[in-house]
Structures are given as C-alpha cells and as structure tokens.
Amino acid sequence: MDDTVILQLSQIHKSFGDVKVLDGIDLSVRKGEFITLLGPSGCGKTTTLRIIAGLERPDSGRVFIAGKDVTNEEPNRRNVNTVFQNYALFPHMTVEANIGYSLRLKRVDKETIKKTVSQALELVQLSGYEKRMPDELSGGQKQRVAIARAIVNQPAVLLLDEPLGALDLQLRRQMQVELKRLRARLGVTFVYITHDQEEALNMSDRIAVMRNGKFEQIGTPSDVYDRPKTSYVARFVGSANIVEGTVLESDGQRIAFRSQGAVCLVAARGARLSPGEAVRVAVRSEMVDLTPYASPELPYSGLDAAGGNPGDSQVGLQAVVKEKNFAGGVLQITVSLADGSELVASRHGIDSPLVPGDKVRVTWQPERAVLVDLEETP
C-alpha cells in the first residue's frame, strides 16, 4: 500500500436550511485504502460522499483529491466516480452503453471502448450482458453494472453509497467477497458507506464511525471493535453494554470502580484516574460472565488483596435473569441490574441452566472491558 494521501477532507461544514448536517469533518485517506463511513441513518454519510463527488458544495472546509484542492471543481472535473445507492443506471441505454458512457464523453475510439467495456464486464462477472437493458437485470446484476460503470474510468477514488443495501443477505455476503477481490485486483481507493457494522468490520482497512455529522472515531476494525473510544462507538459497532461508576482505586494496571453498590474492574491501559472520578466502561455481551449468586455480597478488599486473578474475586454486579433469546447462533441472556437497567450476556449454544428469576453475579475479565468517553467524563 502506498502511503500517499489521495483524498483529504478538512473541516467540512454543511447545513441544509437550519439543519446542520456535517459539523467539521476531517478525513484523510491513503492511496489504495478501503475506508468505510459507518453510522446510523441520517448522520450525514451520503452528504459527505456527495461533497467528495462534487454533487454538493460544503458551506466551509476544503476537499483535496491527489493533493489538488477541488472544493470548487465541478463533479465532471474530479477524478472520482460514484456507485449510487439505487444504482442510477441510465434506463435508455444498454449495459454496454451505460458502462462505456464516461469513455464516450472522453471521445475514446469505439474499439477501445468495446474492449474496455467487455473487460469491465468480465471483472464483475457479467460477460455477455452487453446488449441487455437495465430493466432486464436483477438487483445484483444492476449493482455489478453500476460498479463496472464507475471503475471503467479508473478513478483515483471510488465512492460507494450503500452499494449492497438493497440486496438480500446471501447475495450481500457474496458481493462483499467479490468487492474485496475486485479491490485487490484494481488497487483503487474505496470510500464505502454502510450502516451495517458487520459489513464494515469485514471489508475495511479503516472505519470512520459517524454520529450527527461528526466522526466519533476513525481506526482499524479492531480499533473500533476492541478499543472503542466512546460509548456510542462501543454500542454501535460492538453492541456493547455500558456500565457507569466511580473510581475506587487504581494500581496502574487495573482500575477498580464502584457501580450500583458493587465493585467492578477494568484494565487501565494507561488511563490515569484518581479516586472519585466518574467512569464509563464498555463490555461486549460475549465478554460478560454470569455466575449464580447464592451468598450475599462479599466485601471488597482492595486491588492488592484481591490476589492474582481479580476476575475470580468476589466482586461483580448483582442482577436477576430477565429473559433468554436465541438468535443468530447465540443465546442472549438479558439481566436486570440493581438500578433497573438492563445488561446482555451472550453464549454459544442453544440454552443455559439459568432461568428467568435466577439471581446472578455479573463479572468480566478486566482486560476485556474498555474505558470509554474518557475526555467527556468530568
């Protein structure tokens, strides 16, 4: 991978009327990188992409493509191409004419166009579909044509707006694999939009998690999944539980904090917190351990006294099993905590001996929990 920056956004602001849609977007994408904008509906993903494509003008901020300031360039003068969310194939043109459209505008000779188009069709596995009209194609085929049309021009950056959003799950998985292969073959830079976190984790080099027109965290899939910076990212990417509390003490490695009358532990990872400070901790459901809770709470005796394995010590939140759900190959056990809030633990397998109404103790390995919202919490 080349380390040169091919696309850069700096301090992009955009409002539609009174609605502030983008609020200071900064992004820099390396050549050949696959970057995904991930976020819930309405957070401004499409708007960001349209600003890169030139279909929308930012109120302020700059867009650089290959080092050149293109903020005020028309879309046709930018070396980027878009795969639109609903394909946007020209209905009055054949597949061949659709794919060759940009080449015809450049007045490339007919022979070359024909050759390039058939290569592109081969690349998206649609050879022989040259003469079809768009309305004679299935959704997946339309999507392939849209991709072929966008790559035939060899853009510096390929922009894809939820390209798989309209496809069913199976086709979507298949297209994910194909897109990855395609990208490996072409080496084109991808800016990809999705609101499916699994898709983002599967395909990207980096993920930019978006919230209300801002990037909440930009990092590798494992950064955002294993080390979320904020509770929002932890919830959105890993469907994590968030536990709040106040710091009791820290030994540099771990931090002990009090939450709902119990004591919990979390790996410090360099965070320096003093007793009394408020903390928020993210724990993904598969990291949550539930143990039957027979005896009353044991007194917490400090980090040192807890011995070699604090996870085994008598700390942990008291909870009552509320319900069990089997979905997507895992069993989800919802428990309610002392303050009435809920927490989810997941297990492989179809059932567990726990039944609703059981009293349990909620614990986790401290290194599996992550401190979040550090700069936010007072």
Add this chain to the structure above:
Amino acid sequence: MKPEALAKTGEPRPGEPTSREEGARKPTKRRDAMVLSVLPLYVFTFLFVIGPLVYMLVLSFLRRAEVWGVTLEFTFENYANILKPVYLKTFLESLKLACLTTLLVALFGYPFGYFMARQNAAWKRRIMVLLMIPFWTSSLVRLYGWIIIFRANGVLDGLLMALNITNAPLKVLYTYAAVVVGMVYALVPFMIFAVYSSAEKLDWQLVEAARDLGATPFQAFWTVSFKLTLPGLLSGIVLTFIPSMGLFFIADILGGNKVVLVGNLIQEQLMKARNWPFAAALSVVLLTLTSIMIALYRKISGVKDLEGLV
C-alpha cells in the same frame, strides 16, 4: 379496448387457485360479463366515431347537388379539386403555419415544462393553477383580448410607442404574426403539460450520475434528461401540430381574411359555399395527414399512448 386485450383478460391468470371444472366454466362466464360491460363502449364508438367517419368518407365521393345537399353519384371530382393550385396552396400554407407554430411552441413550452418539473411541490402547484386559469374562460373571449392588444393604437402599439421603440402604430392585428402569436398562445399549455409530465418522472439522480461520470451540464442534459423527456416533447408536438392544422377561428379572428388555412377552407365550404362533398374530401385529406403524423410519432417514440394526454 382492443379485442385481443379482451380475450386476454378473460383467461384465468396463472397462479389463480381454480379447481379443474371451475377453471373450465369460469372463463366463459367471465368473458360474457366482459362483453356486456364493454358493449356500451363499442356502441358509443360506432355511433360517434366510426359512423361519422364513414359518413364523411362516403360524402366525399358524391357530387354536389344544384341547390341543396348531394346527389347520389360517385365521383373523384372533389379530390381532384383539392389538387387545384389555389387549394393546394392552402394546404401548404396550413402545413407551414402548423410547423412554425409547433416549433415556437416547442421552443417555449419545452424549457417551461422542464423547469416547472424541477420546482418544489408548492411552486409546481402555483404554476399549475396559473396555467389552468385561462381554461376557465372561453377561448373566444381570450382571443378578443388579443385583438385589444394587437389592434392599431391598441395596448401593444401604445406600449411600444410609450417606450419609444417605435413611433408609429405597428398594426399587428390581421397579420400573419398575429395569427402565429394566437396559435402559440392557444397551444403552448398542451406542450407544457406533456413535457412536464415526462420531466416530472425524470430521476434527477441519473443526471447526477452523468455529471459524476464526466458530463458537462449540457452533455448530461442532452444524453440523459433530453432523451428521457423526448416522449413528452414528441407527444407535445403531436398535440400542437394536429390542432394547429384545423384551428380556423384563430386565423379568422386575428388574421382577418388574409390567412386562409385548411380549417378555414373546410368551414367556408361547409357553411358558406354549401359544398359538403368538397368539405368532406378536404377533411378526409386532413385526417389522413394527421394520422400519418401520429403513426410517425409512434414509430419514433416506440410508445402506444400519447404521454401527457391529459
């Protein structure tokens, strides 16, 4: 409805749960019901469309009676008459005016309809109302309005002279120009509606896709928007061209006796000269010409319905 369409609807649709015997009985029953329900349509069509057409066609091959009506005598005389230079000239004149009118209507109506479709819903509604208001008044009344504007020392002359653009009345009334303006005015709404209904359906994202792929605004318009609104433009052309061949009263009122069109000729032959067979022959030729137009339109656009025919 066409007979083959009728037969098609009578058949059981695939996937319909019919037991075997039911399936055998039901279609015929349904077909009977269908025939009954469309029968009035056929009767109506026969009485008011086919009947008059046949009557006109027959009439056009008969000889004119000395004083009143026709004699039952077969002749090609009426058609031969049309080929006389004076009448042929009228046809050419009509064609010329129709072409000019249609061209102007397209030049004005296409952009209007196109940009109207690009407005937001509130503005679309407002523009639509403004376009509809004239239809609530008689077209004759509106034509007299033009007379007031066009006549010597009328509104137009007054305005032009007040602005020092001209210093003598132009006397536009009873000129070819007045007729053209009147025709364009009367027919432009149809073009606007036809283009609008077509442009309304245009997915703007396609234009953005074109721009994204390297098209300038004009290239995007030409290769995408124009191509996709062409059916609207074509039906607009048909909707303007055909009436403009026959709109005799505009030529009458705004052109005085100077502009004689096929429509005027037919009216004159029918009402004044009382030569019904000749009027019928003229009508048959006019009808043939316009039918050719529609056939051509269908061939070009590949559609069977006139889009925007509101």
